[in-house]
Amino acid sequence: MKCTDHYKSIWFVDFEFIQPDGECPNPICMVAREFLTKKTIRLWSHELHSLKKAPFPTDESSLFVAYFASAEIGCFLALGWPVPKRILDLYVEFKNHTCGKFVPTGFGLLSALGYFGLPAIDVAEKVAMRDLILRGAPFSYPEVVSILDYCETDVIACDKLFSVMEDIIDLPRALIRGRYMAAVARMEKAGIPIDVEYLQIFQQNWKDIQGNLIARIDKEYGVYDGLTFKIDRWKEWLENRNIPWPVLPSGQLALDEETFRSVAKTHPIVKPIHELRSTISKLRLNSLTVGMDGRNRCMLSPFQSKTSRNQPSNTKFVFGPSSWLRFLIKPSEGTALAYIDYSQQELAIAAFFSGDIKMQEAYQSGDFYLSFAKMAGAAPACATKGTHGAIRDQFKTVALGVLYGLSAEGLARSLGLPIFRGKELLRLHQATFPTFWKWSQAIGDHAILSGKLQTVLGWNLHVDRNPNLRSLCNFPMQANGAEMIRLACSMATESGITICCPVHDAVLIEAPIHQIDEAVASMKTFMADASSLVLGGFSLKSDEKIIRFPDRYTDQRGVQMWETVCDLCGRTAC
DNA sequence: TCTATATCACCC
DNA sequence: AAACGGGTGATATAGA
Numbered sequence: 001m002k003c004t005d006h007y008k009s010i011w012f013v014d015f016e017f018i019q020p021d022g023e024c025p026n027p028i029c030m031v032a033r034e035f036l037t038k039k040t041i042r043l044w045s046h047e048l049h050s051l052k053k054a055p056f057p058t059d060e061s062s063l064f065v066a067y068f069a070s071a072e073i074g075c076f077l078a079l080g081w082p083v084p085k086r087i088l089d090l091y092v093e094f095k096n097h098t099c100g101k102f103v104p105t106g107f108g109l110l111s112a113l114g115y116f117g118l119p120a121i122d123v124a125e126k127v128a129m130r131d132l133i134l135r136g137a138p139f140s141y142p143e144v145v146s147i148l149d150y151c152e153t154d155v156i157a158c159d160k161l162f163s164v165m166e167d168i169i170d171l172p173r174a175l176i177r178g179r180y181m182a183a184v185a186r187m188e189k190a191g192i193p194i195d196v197e198y199l200q201i202f203q204q205n206w207k208d209i210q211g212n213l214i215a216r217i218d219k220e221y222g223v224y225d226g227l228t229f230k231i232d233r234w235k236e237w238l239e240n241r242n243i244p245w246p247v248l249p250s251g252q253l254a255l256d257e258e259t260f261r262s263v264a265k266t267h268p269i270v271k272p273i274h275e276l277r278s279t280i281s282k283l284r285l286n287s288l289t290v291g292m293d294g295r296n297r298c299m300l301s302p303f304q305s306k307t308s309r310n311q312p313s314n315t316k317f318v319f320g321p322s323s324w325l326r327f328l329i330k331p332s333e334g335t336a337l338a339y340i341d342y343s344q345q346e347l348a349i350a351a352f353f354s355g356d357i358k359m360q361e362a363y364q365s366g367d368f369y370l371s372f373a374k375m376a377g378a379a380p381a382c383a384t385k386g387t388h389g390a391i392r393d394q395f396k397t398v399a400l401g402v403l404y405g406l407s408a409e410g411l412a413r414s415l416g417l418p419i420f421r422g423k424e425l426l427r428l429h430q431a432t433f434p435t436f437w438k439w440s441q442a443i444g445d446h447a448i449l450s451g452k453l454q455t456v457l458g459w460n461l462h463v464d465r466n467p468n469l470r471s472l473c474n475f476p477m478q479a480n481g482a483e484m485i486r487l488a489c490s491m492a493t494e495s496g497i498t499i500c501c502p503v504h505d506a507v508l509i510e511a512p513i514h515q516i517d518e519a520v521a522s523m524k525t526f527m528a529d530a531s532s533l534v535l536g537g538f539s540l541k542s543d544e545k546i547i548r549f550p551d552r553y554t555d556q557r558g559v560q561m562w563e564t565v566c567d568l569c570g571r572t573a574c
Numbered sequence: 575t576c577t578a579t580a581t582c583a584c585c586c
Numbered sequence: 587a588a589a590c591g592g593g594t595g596a597t598a599t600a601g602a
Contacts, residue, residue, distance in 0.1 A: 404590040
């Protein structure tokens, strides 16, 4: 008896829809097909819009199956239909099944069919049909029929795919992932409120700002050609002044920040051109996808990374580029936003999965880094962030670097210390948290021996031919962390909290101004509960930053750049 | 003119 | 061979 035998019906569902950048999906048609009876429902746009709920059962006794279900659920939301209670997403399960393996044809439905040796329609046919749908209404009757036929091929494909995947799917935990795809749809619908006025001013003045900045500085150097920095001209300029410049192993000039900074110590004349390059590189006002209602919406690309994190496009998503761009996030009148993030999420996961009591104690203290320094004997018991800031910073680098497998050499380099000090600091970590190190070693061993790692909720990583031990050892932290935020997003959006977006270990939520405190408290509870589920009883703390209209979102790291940009556009940086 | 590659900067 | 995990994407240039 299979798990799926528990369901009265299993419905494969696919929508075709149009979705301009930054907008919600607009359903064109839908085909649904039932697994046992093969009953098939084909509905065109006006028929969909006349329905108040899905034309098939979506309660706990029915299983809703789709390929990339956030798209289908997005259509449900657009139509005002109640969201299905039990969702199985074959895209997510295919991704989980192959995670860590190379799938040359990608992760589309056709690729998944091919992977399991199932026949599929031609890629060219799929492209042609997609183009036809994107062309938009009006559609002739034969076009309507062919679009519905095409949509039906996808639900038939889902049916076939489900049949071969059923035995390899861990259904209870697959349903938790499917549940998150509904949360994704809700978050993608909500989007992030943007100060459209400022955005437009920046966009309109962009080329001019760049041109003016370059013209002003490059006068003295002559290394720019229009908006491009010419490496050969820079080389020539340096040679003419006998300024030695570091070269990469490839023979190319090293042009990173660090190189500029180090040469500037002896040749301050390179400073202005460095600042110019640095500013220009940050001046990437990317094409954020903002809808007519002034909200930044884009695909969150759930489960995209090997660790199952969301990986939205950096150009489309306001949290992608430099942090100064986040100043564009602004609650609309009468509302407030809150950014809530887990405190030291990955450190906490390491502490509780490894069972290292000392590490747990350091986390619980509220200041992991300083506690670590004290435990290691590098700071007195009375030390505070104020009295021992420098020590704390060093131990912070060690504590975080260790989670990524940082070497003594790398540690020394990033702290600007001699290698023996790097070794010393690493040894202090090993001596203070021996249980963590044993656990981490065991993770690596297990990964290599079994060829697989898994999170508590069943996200897989297959070890490839050329395993990176640092990557494997970091997997439990990052992947279980991803699971935690997914659970929190599922629970919170189901309870009615508006989550604008997740940001790996954080969420941005929105509420009417007089309800924001309550919403924050509630979100924090969901985050704590989610962490407790993943960590087997331990709750993580979280920090919040509340932004009430008419304030805008701010970020310490971006203040200077924000002021520069506002200044160049003749705007006050408020 | 288009594509591939190396390098770099940014995010959590 | 590299030596800090997971990513996206812009830029400059070389080669087809």
